[in-house]
Amino acid sequence: MPAQQNPVRRRQLVAELRRLREEAGYTQEEVATQLDWHHTKVFRIETGRTGPHPNDVRVMCDLYGMRDKEHLAALIQLAKESRKRGWWYSYRDILPSRYEFLIGLEDEASAIHTFQLAVIPGLLQTEDYAYALCKGGPLELDADEIRRRVEVRINRQRVLAKPDRPQLWAIIDEAAIHRMVGGPEVMRTQLQHLLTVSEAGKTTLQVVPYAVGAHSGIVGPFVILRFADAAENDIVYMETIGGNLAVDKPEDVRNYTTAFDHLRAVALSPDETRTMLVTASKSIG
Template sequence: MRALLELYGIVGAEREGLLQLAREARQPGWWHSFRDVLPDPYAAYIGFESAAASVQNFEPLVIPGLLQTEEYARATFHGGPRELDRDDVERRVQVRSTRQGILKQPQRPRLWAVIDEAAIRRVVGSPKIMREQLYRLMEAADEGRTTIQVVPFHAGAHAGTTGPFVILGFSEPADPNVVYIETLAGEIYLEAPEDVTLYTVAFDRLVAAALHPDESLALIGEAAKDLSE
């Protein structure tokens, strides 16, 4: 690297900055220490997510992972489709909690989560766990750079009836947006412009079908209140 910088005559602060980037590139991400419980495709997703400038997530049945409380995440892993022992569940909960650290960074991504009403009405774990999860959603919406919208039941059929998906956007023009779809058979990544456009249009239509963010928070608060009664 140093030889190349000398060859191209790059000196001063620019040279030091590029050298620092090269040093950081050699350091594995935090998720590498969880290789025992993370399949390679999902580890790749965490890498994409940590570098994203924007995250657009649609979830029809559960709360988006970046906004889950630990107790809610633990309940989803216990009740999920994979048979996991206690240690595997706890390791996955730790991964999910650590992922959420990107929302606390100064240069955090812009998160836009669209959730079907089923996800806020389904009691996961217990009424107490679900109530705390709904409060967490309301707190997240007040933190800035996070938009939460709910597609109400009365919206009927909508553009997300085929299932959940995430669109990751990047600040560098050379880095194309990526669509991530998780399935039981494995993870799917879509980068072809026509595929990304298809999901972007679907997300836009979901936003149009969803309640306004303020109305969405009111509905979430109403659901939390129902669990208190």
């Protein structure tokens, strides 16, 4: 599993290398032949499956006839940054497919919009709640795997403590605040944590009440990640049992953005949400 410190940097690099190749009039196969590489190497680089070494970038740019030294230096720096290992590298053996991709994107994002249908969003979970979820989840994990997955989830939350932290907007179906994950005490503490974070800056929390009935998130949870660079496309991330998915085609992302806007419109306001959380917390026996 390749480690990705800066997936956004990698995407920028890949897009530029692809553009330079196409402008030079080469196919992927022709580039591989010219550079005496395996015939799939250029494909793996341009699809982000392989992080190009700075030396790879140098020879590719030379082949493409790119002589701008400042431009070349910038691309080589992107290659170096995209290959750095993040803190999660030591957990790579237990991370689900593409999960490290999400962590890297969260670290780069300027805004994170998340909808959860049945559970509290990972960035807002307490440690005990996260442990109960992992233990009762769909995968058969041993005690050490559960412990390490919980460590990753809690460490992910450090992104919200950065000076340039992303703005977090979380919408939760009412079912998530009533599901007794981990027992009464764990759930009470989790709801109190939601109250605390909902009063902090850059975090907006809303609940979609049962009274709304069917809504635009009924088919499942998703996360929309946005970036400060206007040239960087938004990305939608979804977790599934069979493997996690990332979508970045603008027309596909737009569908999720529209769904999130509809959820915001029917959800309780942040103040009404806090009132519901207080009531739910008090109702726990």
